[in-house]
Amino acid sequence: MYDLVVVGAGPYGLSIAAHAAAAGLSLRVLGRPMASWRDHMPGGMFLKSEPWSSNLSAPGGDHTLADYCATHDVAVRHGVPLPIGTFTAYGQWFGERAVPQVEEVTVTSVRPDSGGFRVETDAGETIAARTVVLAIGVMPFVNRPEPLHGLSPELASHSSDHHDLSRFAGRDVTVVGSGQAALETAALLAEEGARARILARADRLNWNTPPQPLERGRLRGLRDPHSGLGTGWPNWVWSEIPWAVRRLPAAARVHIAETALGPAGAWWLRDRFESAVPVILGHRIRAAATRDGGVRLDLTTRNGGTETLDTEHVLAATGFTPDLGRLRLLDPQVRGTLRTVGVSRAPELTSGFESSWPGLFFAGLLTAPSFGPSMRFVYGATFTAERLMRGVRRRLGDRPGRVTIPRPARDGAPAVADPAPGAPAGGRTH
Structure with a gap:
């Protein structure tokens, strides 16, 4: 029986695995390294965060993005956007150095078993583990507007469905959304020769300002501090002290997770976008139907009026919604028993x-309603890996290889009885 199985090999999974390996735990890491970044982001995109705040986490701060760039003679500077491809290659490089072995298999089931869990893979293997970390990224939680659900993939898709946008050259494409993914995707479509437009509920587009210099006067720095998520005291709180967010009432945490760091485009994208992409703001999609080989969208305007829009393809860049119900690899009995944060569908x-x-850990998007918006960004991986490994060590009794009987999770989670093999622990459903 292994001490830990990490499901997922993106920035969070690799960071957690690096800390687990350094701690001497018997470990399996399952997943395709940086899969979401390699397969589900259009080519030509840039990293929105600053390079210095985009490191994966290893004990001692080793294997940073700057280390990778120096090794590969890649220029990296504050205020200069980094290509997504460079960051993806960095993540793979990090995994090769910090994680003993990543097995490129798909986990099909995680279910409770005596003394821990049984993890099943598409290769037919069943792995026994005392603890499991689900660091499965964002792909299970794709958010598609409900009116688009009945359309075929040829007519409606999500931004995460595409790595190559050249297939849309010469076509009329309506991109739904007002965040960075929507704005950059629309710009890239226009640059590929598509007739792209933005359709958004928002009344205006928001744009981030250029980053302030890292070296500033003390007073200016105190008024508007730098942080991994940008400048300003709110951003500093979200990025630097997620533990404080977790101590807030559940309703406040859910509100913060849903509203903090709202949709906005990167400053370096604005000129490219505004010169190439028309926008339709203050409109909601009421219905969508196939018409003449394309899509007719019935829209509601901000003042309650109605309009129609014909397009050849609708591309939803509408983000991801954390929802335990979509986590099909997790045993239904466990999913239905987990305590959730307030009215959200994310685990407490x-x-x-x-x-x-007991023994089931989460990382990444699903943890944002517990720890705040930094869990939606690479910057949150360092806090997560360090704190999560403390939790794993507590669960294992700080003695790798020791078989333990599951006991109630600590720090305010509801007390539960030690479950019999295969039986649910206590808690409430949502």
Whole structure:
């Protein structure tokens, strides 16, 4: 039986695995390294965060993005956007150095078993583990506007469905959304020769300002501090002290996760976008139907009026919604028992990222309603890896290889009885 199985090999999974390996745990890491970044982001995109805030996490701060760039003679500077391809290559490089072995298999099931869990893969293997971390990224949580659900993939898709946008050259494409993914995708479509437009509920587009210099006067720095998520005191709180966010009431945490760091385009994209992409703001999609080989969108305007829009393809860049119900690889009994954060569909977690099912840990998007918006960004991987490993060590009794009986999760999670093999722990459903 392994001490830990990490499901997922993106920035969070690789960072957690690096800390687990350094701690001497018996470990399996399952997933395709940086898969979402390699397969589900259009070519030509840039990283929105600053390079210095985009490191994966290893003990001692080793294997940073700057280390990778120096090794590969890649220029990296504050205020200069980094290509997504460079960051993806960095993540793979990090994994090769910091993680013993990543197995490129798909996990099909995680279910409770005596003393821990049984993890099944598409290769037919069943792995016994005392603890499991689900660092499965964002792909299970794709958010598609409901009116588009009945359309075929040829007529409606999500931005994460595409790595190559050249297939849309010469076609009329309506991109739904007002965040960075929508704005950059629309710009890239226009540059590929598509007739692209933005359709958004927002009344205006928001644009980030250029980053301030890293070296500033003390007073200016105090008024508007730098942080991994940008300048300003709110951003500093979200990025630097996620533990404080977790101590807030559940309703406040859910509100922060849903509203903080709202949709906005990167400053360096604005000129490219505004010169190439028309926008339709203050409109909602009421219905969508196939018409003449394309899509007719019935729209509601901000003042309650109605309009129609014909387009050849609708591309939703509408983000991702954390929802345990979509986590099909997790045993239904466990999913239905986990305590959730307020009215959200995200798991309530201890300070060590442990859920109310003993030994089951989460990382990434699903943890944003517990720890705040930094969990939606690479910057949150360092805090997560360090704190989560403390939680795993507590669960294992700080003695790798020791078989332990599951006991209630700590730090305010509801007390549960030690479950019999295959039986649910206590808690409430949502």
